Amino acid sequence: MKILALFCFQLISCLAAFSQHNNISLIPQPVSITKGNGNFVLPGIITIAVTKDRDLIKIQSMLSNQLAAATGKKVQLVMIQKNTRANSIALAIVADKNIPKEGYRLQVSASGISLKATSAAGIFYGLQTLLQLLPKEIESKTAIATSWKIPFVTIEDQPRFGWRGVMLDVVRHWFTKEQVKDFIDDMVRFKFNMLHLHLSDDQGWRIEIKSLPKLTEVGAWRAPRTGRWGDFTKPTPDEPKTYGGFYTQEDMKELIQYAKDRYVTIMPEIDIPGHSLAAVAAYPELTCTTDSTYQVNAGERFMIWPGNGTFYGILDNTLCPANEKVYTFLDKVFTEIAAIFPYEYIHMGGDECYKGYWEKSDAVKQLMQKEGLKDMHEVQSYFVKRVQQIINSKGKKMMGWDEIMEGGLASGASVMSWQGMKGGTAAAKARHPVVMSPNDFAYVDLYQGDPIAEPPTYSKVLLKKSYEFNPLPPGVDSNYILGGQCNLWSERLTTVRHMQYMLWPRALAIAESVWSPASKKNWPDFIKRVELQFDRFDISETNYSRSMYDPAFIAKKDGAGELQIEMTTQIEGLSIHYSFDEFPPDNFYPSYLKPLSVPKDAANLKVVTYRGKYQVGKPINMPIAELKKRAKIN
Ligand code: ACM
Numbered sequence: 001m002k003i004l005a006l007f008c009f010q011l012i013s014c015l016a017a018f019s020q021h022n023n024i025s026l027i028p029q030p031v032s033i034t035k036g037n038g039n040f041v042l043p044g045i046i047t048i049a050v051t052k053d054r055d056l057i058k059i060q061s062m063l064s065n066q067l068a069a070a071t072g073k074k075v076q077l078v079m080i081q082k083n084t085r086a087n088s089i090a091l092a093i094v095a096d097k098n099i100p101k102e103g104y105r106l107q108v109s110a111s112g113i114s115l116k117a118t119s120a121a122g123i124f125y126g127l128q129t130l131l132q133l134l135p136k137e138i139e140s141k142t143a144i145a146t147s148w149k150i151p152f153v154t155i156e157d158q159p160r161f162g163w164r165g166v167m168l169d170v171v172r173h174w175f176t177k178e179q180v181k182d183f184i185d186d187m188v189r190f191k192f193n194m195l196h197l198h199l200s201d202d203q204g205w206r207i208e209i210k211s212l213p214k215l216t217e218v219g220a221w222r223a224p225r226t227g228r229w230g231d232f233t234k235p236t237p238d239e240p241k242t243y244g245g246f247y248t249q250e251d252m253k254e255l256i257q258y259a260k261d262r263y264v265t266i267m268p269e270i271d272i273p274g275h276s277l278a279a280v281a282a283y284p285e286l287t288c289t290t291d292s293t294y295q296v297n298a299g300e301r302f303m304i305w306p307g308n309g310t311f312y313g314i315l316d317n318t319l320c321p322a323n324e325k326v327y328t329f330l331d332k333v334f335t336e337i338a339a340i341f342p343y344e345y346i347h348m349g350g351d352e353c354y355k356g357y358w359e360k361s362d363a364v365k366q367l368m369q370k371e372g373l374k375d376m377h378e379v380q381s382y383f384v385k386r387v388q389q390i391i392n393s394k395g396k397k398m399m400g401w402d403e404i405m406e407g408g409l410a411s412g413a414s415v416m417s418w419q420g421m422k423g424g425t426a427a428a429k430a431r432h433p434v435v436m437s438p439n440d441f442a443y444v445d446l447y448q449g450d451p452i453a454e455p456p457t458y459s460k461v462l463l464k465k466s467y468e469f470n471p472l473p474p475g476v477d478s479n480y481i482l483g484g485q486c487n488l489w490s491e492r493l494t495t496v497r498h499m500q501y502m503l504w505p506r507a508l509a510i511a512e513s514v515w516s517p518a519s520k521k522n523w524p525d526f527i528k529r530v531e532l533q534f535d536r537f538d539i540s541e542t543n544y545s546r547s548m549y550d551p552a553f554i555a556k557k558d559g560a561g562e563l564q565i566e567m568t569t570q571i572e573g574l575s576i577h578y579s580f581d582e583f584p585p586d587n588f589y590p591s592y593l594k595p596l597s598v599p600k601d602a603a604n605l606k607v608v609t610y611r612g613k614y615q616v617g618k619p620i621n622m623p624i625a626e627l628k629k630r631a632k633i634n
Helices: 002-023 054-071 120-133 177-188 249-261 277-282 324-340 362-371 376-393 422-429 463-467 496-503 506-515 523-540 624-630
Strands: 032-041 045-051 074-080 088-093 104-109 112-117 149-157 163-169 194-198 265-272 303-307 310-313 345-349 397-401 414-417 434-436 481-488 552-557 563-568 575-579 604-611 620-623
Touching: 032 104, 045 054, 054 074, 054 088, 054 120, 074 088, 088 120, 104 120, 112 120, 120 149, 163 177, 163 506, 177 194, 177 249, 177 496, 194 481, 249 265, 249 324, 265 324, 324 345, 324 376, 345 376, 362 376, 376 397, 414 422, 422 434, 463 506, 463 523, 481 496, 481 506, 496 506, 506 523, 552 624, 563 624, 604 624, 620 624
Parallel strands: 045 074, 045 088, 088 112, 163 194, 163 481, 194 265, 265 345, 345 397, 397 414, 414 434, 434 481
Antiparallel strands: 032 149, 104 112, 104 149, 303 310, 552 563, 575 604, 604 620
16 A cells, blocks of 8 residues: 555656646746746735835836736735845845846745846846746736646746847838837747837838928828738829828837837837838939839839849839938938937848939939949948948947948948848958848748748748757857847738737747757757747737648659659658548548659649647648649649
8 A cells, every 4th residue: 555655656746747847838948947846836915025126116017917917816016125035026136246147047946936137137037937937827818717836946047149139010011009019018028129120111101200291291101902912003193092100209219118118129220222112202302213203102013023132123212322412311310210219229221222223323423433433332332331420420320231231331330131141241250240130040021831821921931940040150259249130021911910920939939049048949849838838829819820830842743754742841740641632631531651643633632730639730722733833844
């Protein structure tokens, strides 16, 4: 009997330990986790104890609100002199040489929860970890009855990079101030600390500039269109321009404060000299062509991409580098931008500027002669240097997309590398500060599964690829890599639900790539944590994509010129079930084991992925004709 009891005890302890380990599932992965044995259970009345500090009092109030909402418990605040207090959640800013700036030490034990940091930011990040240690029900906006246990653990943590960014394009589709606040709330759960707002483009101008009122009177509005971006019809001149919006300067100051309270910095981007059609529609004298018929783009195609990365514009969406009025205009813009945004950097875009209209301009030809500029790259470089002087004159530093390197990078400029890591690597080697946001890893607006089963966009970045993002290329001095960020362009995102679908879970992969030590990254383990995070998203009603479960299709021509289909999954341990008989397969259908040939007359390959008995992927219908097209079989 005794032996049986001992066995049962051991089994129960073993199961308890197993469940404890399961309870600790954090994104991004911390530097070190030392697991204990047992759980701290939140008492009937939760006490948050803080050392005397204005920022901590703000932080505890956010924590109180979340705890009170989800647990239904009363939460009280007490002030403490020392840095712990039994049976409470004690938040303390301490002088401790072993805790780096932005780092924290979190201890959960029988005597309560102690969170220490040397800065309020560190406390804030530690609390995001604590929230992930709590049961998933903490994500609920209304009270849920559950056992409010937190596993005993000691976590020591600090970020790998200081710049952990997300870029949100609020131009192509407009997101309101409240929606941006929600976006910030979502970002900070994964310790992102930089919100790069793309505020101007061909489709809109989204920030009030009081000295240039037409920028928002005209530039913030376009003809409404619904459907497939790029295929839209060109607005007629008299068509009402009813879609859009902009942030007043007061709105933006409110957003900046909201972000600051959550340890997020907002960096503004004004995208020039290309991508400027909204500004040009408002002030046509800013282009070399001075065409006054231009309108804010409504999503109709006007840049043509014939391939190999080349492009041309069928209208002039650029500011004229040879027109002094442009620099006067930019001085006004950046004077006001500098006064609104406290951050030290202003991003001036600089990407994808079509220079065909510059080439034809007499004014540009004269400028080239006067300044000894050889080609259009040097003309752009001249423009960028003039912009940098303006931005510097407002007490700010300039950042731009990697095209600002063409024709010679201005000294003191910082580069955001989007065309892969190449530009950023070269810039860092030339001792310029760099943020890595390469399109092949960090563009979270691209396809995350096969286009046949996804909302329309272009190109592709699978979750696994995002997880491989390493902002520090080999051979580069880490002092010049500020960090990394993911970019969410919004041409094709009309709603917050769609925005969330593109962001999650790929932004989780980016969060881990910019926060966690490279040595802690582990793809299979990450996937387990992502799956537990999905349960949390379900409770917080945040949308996300499950496309990581779907297969990739590789269509090939076999030796006889016939179609051969291979399928792979990003995640180990899934089975792909398929049918050619028009019935949607389940796990009773054949499992994909080797490349498939197509039965005579079959029109569709239907697939779905399972893990064991459970369906995880979505049903996909792949037309054989589509696969033949991909394999170049007529
Ligand atoms: C970019 O994606 N054009 C920066």
